Amino acid sequence: MINRELIRLKVVQQVYVYYMNCDRKLDTAENDLFVSLSKSYDLYLYMFGLMLELNRIAERTYSTDLSRFQRLHEGEAPSTRFIDNKFIAQLQVNEQLRDFIDNQKKTWVNEEDYVRRLFKRIAQSDLYKEWMSGTAPTTYEEDRNLWRQIYQKIIAEDEELDSVLEEQSLYWNDDRFIVDTFVIKTIKRFDQSKGAHQPLLPEYRDEEDREFARRLLRATVLGCDTYRSLIQQSLRNWDIDRLAFMDLLIMQTAIAEVVTFPQIPVSVTINEYVEIAKVYSTPKSSAYVNGMLDAICRRLHDEGRIQKDVPSKESGNE
Numbered sequence: 001m002i003n004r005e006l007i008r009l010k011v012v013q014q015v016y017v018y019y020m021n022c023d024r025k026l027d028t029a030e031n032d033l034f035v036s037l038s039k040s041y042d043l044y045l046y047m048f049g050l051m052l053e054l055n056r057i058a059e060r061t062y063s064t065d066l067s068r069f070q071r072l073h074e075g076e077a078p079s080t081r082f083i084d085n086k087f088i089a090q091l092q093v094n095e096q097l098r099d100f101i102d103n104q105k106k107t108w109v110n111e112e113d114y115v116r117r118l119f120k121r122i123a124q125s126d127l128y129k130e131w132m133s134g135t136a137p138t139t140y141e142e143d144r145n146l147w148r149q150i151y152q153k154i155i156a157e158d159e160e161l162d163s164v165l166e167e168q169s170l171y172w173n174d175d176r177f178i179v180d181t182f183v184i185k186t187i188k189r190f191d192q193s194k195g196a197h198q199p200l201l202p203e204y205r206d207e208e209d210r211e212f213a214r215r216l217l218r219a220t221v222l223g224c225d226t227y228r229s230l231i232q233q234s235l236r237n238w239d240i241d242r243l244a245f246m247d248l249l250i251m252q253t254a255i256a257e258v259v260t261f262p263q264i265p266v267s268v269t270i271n272e273y274v275e276i277a278k279v280y281s282t283p284k285s286s287a288y289v290n291g292m293l294d295a296i297c298r299r300l301h302d303e304g305r306i307q308k309d310v311p312s313k314e315s316g317n318e
Helices: 004-021 026-072 088-092 095-100 108-123 126-133 140-155 160-166 176-189 191-196 207-222 224-235 247-259 264-281 286-302
Strands: none
Touching: 004 026, 004 176, 004 207, 004 224, 004 247, 004 264, 026 088, 026 095, 026 108, 026 176, 026 207, 088 140, 088 191, 108 126, 108 140, 108 160, 126 140, 140 176, 160 176, 207 224, 207 247, 224 247, 224 286, 247 264, 247 286, 264 286
16 A cells, blocks of 8 residues: 555655754654554555444434334335445455454544534435435445445545544644545455455555665665755755755655666656645745756766666656
């Protein structure tokens, strides 16, 4: 689940914390980086738990409303189309998720007021109303697709959820937009035949990604003087101390990646850090970071300090 995009973001954040800390220790920064990444994976699993809690609230709502509904409809029972969802039934017994929930102190049960409000928003949606109006038996694929749409269109777009998660963990402030994409991808991969053994995404794709995180952080910090010298050389009549500090750290990390990982294309690196600048720095930072990194990478290539290709000026970087 933890991919290179998330790793880059977390490294930039941790480098910022490192320089803000008077007692700078690289080993501590590295440990904090992996704690932060691990918390992101916890959030991924935690969001599946939210779906289970929403279904529990739906079941309790059904039970509460049952007698009233029967009085108004001559004994007829309300539809159970939502709570009898085959995908949710499979998620409830998922071994990996059950193990996480059983060993976590955090639980959505403690956020019942919020979950009830979220379920109310779901129940008021056209998606839910259209689903409940159906009468034909549903397939597993239809049940799974319903929850994929609920997550994508309602849960992922719920602004109140940001503050709820922030109260749960400070590590989760910036993780949702990445975690949500992986939750949606995982829902699409669910296979009814795999039952409780349906695999969720692993914490790391492989050991190489974990090593990428460690090496990138250390290269960024240990190569600080070299990378900032390269940045200073590309400034025209401007002192490096006048740069926005986050711009400086983003470029420093990007240059560390360009130099340290010869297998990663220059265009990929530049584009990734331009995206980080769009979110975490000033409004004009992305274009500035793009131009600076492009110039620095050309110099490194021309001087033979990197061997990989640098995109032509005509092609540019988005």
